[in-house]
Amino acid sequence: AQKVTQAQTEISVVEKEDVTLDCVYETRDTTYYLFWYKQPPSGELVFLIRRNSFDEQNEISGRYSWNFQKSTSSFNFTITASQVVDSAVYFCALISNFGNEKLTFGTGTRLTIIP
Amino acid sequence: EAGVAQSPRYKIIEKRQSVAFWCNPISGHATLYWYQQILGQGPKLLIQFQNNGVVDDSQLPKDRFSAERLKGVDSTLKIQPAKLEDSAVYLCASSLGTRQARLHTEAFFGQGTRLTVV
Numbered sequence: 001a002q003k004v005t006q007a008q009t010e011i012s013v014v015e016k017e018d019v020t021l022d023c024v025y026e027t028r029d030t031t032y033y034l035f036w037y038k039q040p041p042s043g044e045l046v047f048l049i050r051r052n053s054f055d056e057q058n059e060i061s062g063r064y065s066w067n068f069q070k071s072t073s074s075f076n077f078t079i080t081a082s083q084v085v086d087s088a089v090y091f092c093a094l095i096s097n098f099g100n101e102k103l104t105f106g107t108g109t110r111l112t113i114i115p
Numbered sequence: 116e117a118g119v120a121q122s123p124r125y126k127i128i129e130k131r132q133s134v135a136f137w138c139n140p141i142s143g144h145a146t147l148y149w150y151q152q153i154l155g156q157g158p159k160l161l162i163q164f165q166n167n168g169v170v171d172d173s174q175l176p177k178d179r180f181s182a183e184r185l186k187g188v189d190s191t192l193k194i195q196p197a198k199l200e201d202s203a204v205y206l207c208a209s210s211l212g213t214r215q216a217r218l219h220t221e222a223f224f225g226q227g228t229r230l231t232v233v
Contacts, residue, residue: 004157042226043204043206043226043227043229044118044119044206044224044225044226044227045158045206045208045224046224047222091157091158093157102160102171102174103160104157105156105157105158105159106157107155107156107157108155108156108157
């Protein structure tokens with residue numbers, strides 16, 4: 001079985017502040033992939049990043065950065081200098097290579113950036 | 116390139132009625148998914164097609180839900196009869212790839228159909 005926990009249901013920050021969204025996962029497989037998706041008010045899911053279980057390097061893409069720590073089973077997402085356009089629901093997800101191979105989503109974190 | 120198209124955007128029906136949703140994936144995408152997203156939850160996979168064949172429908176409530184993919188392109192998802200707990204957003208996604216982990220990187224999602232059962 002696999003599980004993704006996003007303990008933060010809602011977060012509000014003032015524009016230009018940094019914000020970190022937490023993601024903790026559980027899986028018995030040693031080979032797996034972690035994802036972050038953004039769901040804006042329009043409803044579609046937008047892919048942000050995929051990370052495989054063998055690559056613990058942190059990644060930075062513009063104002064976005066991701067911290068993957070296998071020791072704590074966490075894959076946290078930080079937005080630096082937040083902007084109003086970052087307001088959305090963010091989902092962390094997990095798929096294992098040899099498990100049931102279903103993409104398992106967390107319950108999401110609703111991020112509101114206050115102008 | 117055109118994205119994944121879904122219709123209708125919104126639908127309100129009474130319980131025990133039937134309803135159908137339509138999805139037109141991105142041209143050339145072999146894999147098509149239907150997800151159910153209940154309010155406050157993450158999406159849950161209902162069914163996955165590769166071309167016009169079903170790859171995974173283990174989480175589809177087959178007593179009331181059915182889906183087909185016509186000629187490996189468009190797809191319809193039907194609920195008959197609907198229950199109150201079917202109220203959700205139904206998301207369609209498509210992907211060019213075939214390997215499970217890779218294809219979720221490449222998956223593009225539609226805007227979904229919001230179903231309300233009263």
